[in-house]
Every structure is written in structure tokens, then in C-alpha cells.
Amino acid sequence: MAVLGLVAAACFGVDRRLHDEIALPAVERGWQVAITLTPTAERWLKASGEYDRLAELADLPVRSESRLPGEPRPHPDPGTFLFVPASASSTAKLALGIADNQALTVLCEALGDPKVHVSVCPRLSEAQAGHPAWPGHLATLRAAGALVTPVSPDQPWTTLLDALPVAGTHRP
Numbered sequence: 001m002a003v004l005g006l007v008a009a010a011c012f013g014v015d016r017r018l019h020d021e022i023a024l025p026a027v028e029r030g031w032q033v034a035i036t037l038t039p040t041a042e043r044w045l046k047a048s049g050e051y052d053r054l055a056e057l058a059d060l061p062v063r064s065e066s067r068l069p070g071e072p073r074p075h076p077d078p079g080t081f082l083f084v085p086a087s088a089s090s091t092a093k094l095a096l097g098i099a100d101n102q103a104l105t106v107l108c109e110a111l112g113d114p115k116v117h118v119s120v121c122p123r124l125s126e127a128q129a130g131h132p133a134w135p136g137h138l139a140t141l142r143a144a145g146a147l148v149t150p151v152s153p154d155q156p157w158t159t160l161l162d163a164l165p166v167a168g169t170h171r172p
């Protein structure tokens with residue numbers, strides 16, 4: 001079974017849409033989902049009750065914390081990562097290689113490995129996109145071979161699964 005590394009940040013809608021529009025359809029399509037949340041996304045999902053639904057769905061633990069050095073790795077290494085929704089903050093950190101939480105640690109390592117496909121779906125406001133560094137972050141991610149597909153509030157997220165590259169093929 002192919003492993004999908006599903007990473008989510010604290011964006012509008014994540015607490016309502018991550019399970020129904022991404023995680024569940026991914027499992028139904030045959031992916032084994034390895035879910036990693038930013039610390040803020042974890043807090044939101046625990047507050048909304050969605051965290052428990054995600055934990056019940058996935059046969060791998062939902063993570064947001066790093067393991068201790070002597071602990072086993074809780075997730076296998078995914079051949080494909082889907083980062084949705086990707087916040088302005090975490091997308092910027094990914095482009096800069098700032099791995100200051102577990103979600104960014106796995107994403108930064110994946111981006112540095114040309115054998116791994118990374119799909120990044122930013123969800124942000126006009127003001128956030130207007131930050132002068134934003135176009136440069138997107139250019140960095142695209143130049144590294146990441147597939148960057150912004151999402152908007154009125155667009156269903158499930159179609160993002162259709163565009164996932166096949167693990168084992170090379171990045172552009």
C-alpha cells in the first residue's frame with residue numbers, strides 16, 4: 001500500500017474539511033495515510049473533535065510532536081506528501097528550510113529528497129499573499145519540484161488527490 005504523508009496547518013476550514021475532503025477520500029483511494037499536524041492545527045482539531053475522527057481513520061498515529069531519540073519512527077517514509085491546507089507561515093518556513101516543528105521537519109526533509117513527491121496547497125488571505133516575500137517562496141518550492149496548488153474556500157479539496165504524482169516516478 002502506498003503511503004501518503006498528509007500534513008495540515010492551522011488554516012480556515014481545516015477543522016471541518018481535513019477528515020471528510022482529504023483524509024477519508026485518500027483512504028478510500030487506497031492510500032495508507034500518515035498524518036502530521038502543526039502544533040496549532042492539532043490544537044484546533046482537538047478543540048473541534050475532528051482529531052479523534054482522524055485518529056480513528058488512520059491506522060498510523062496522528063503526529064505533531066517529534067519522537068525521543070530512543071523511540072521508533074511512528075510513520076514509514078512516504079513516497080508522496082500532500083500539505084493541505086498549507087498556511088502562509090508554514091509555507092514560508094518550508095521554502096526557507098525552517099523545520100521548527102514535526103510537520104515542517106518531515107516536509108523539509110521530503111523537499112530535500114528528489115525521490116519524494118511534495119504537493120503544497122496554500123490557503124491564505126489576499127493580505128498574506130501580498131507579503132513581498134510570498135512570490136519568492138512559491139518560486140523556491142516550484143524550482144525544487146514541488147507541485148504548488150493554492151486552494152480557495154469555495155473549492156472542494158478532494159480533487160487535490162487526483163493531481164497527486166505517482167510514487168516512484170521522478171519529480172519534474
Ligand SMILES: Cc1cc2nc3c(=O)[nH]c(=O)nc-3n(C[C@H](O)[C@H](O)[C@H](O)COP(=O)(O)O)c2cc1C
Nearest residue numbers: 009010011012038040041087088089090123124125
Ligand atoms: C480563525 C483563523 C483562521 C485562519 N486562517 C488562516 C488561513 O486560512 N491561512 C493562513 O495562512 N493563516 C490563517 N490563520 C493564521 C494561522 O493560523 C497562523 O499564522 C498560525 O500561526 C499558523 O500556524 P501553522 O502554520 O504552524 O499551523 C488563521 C487564524 C485564525 C485564528
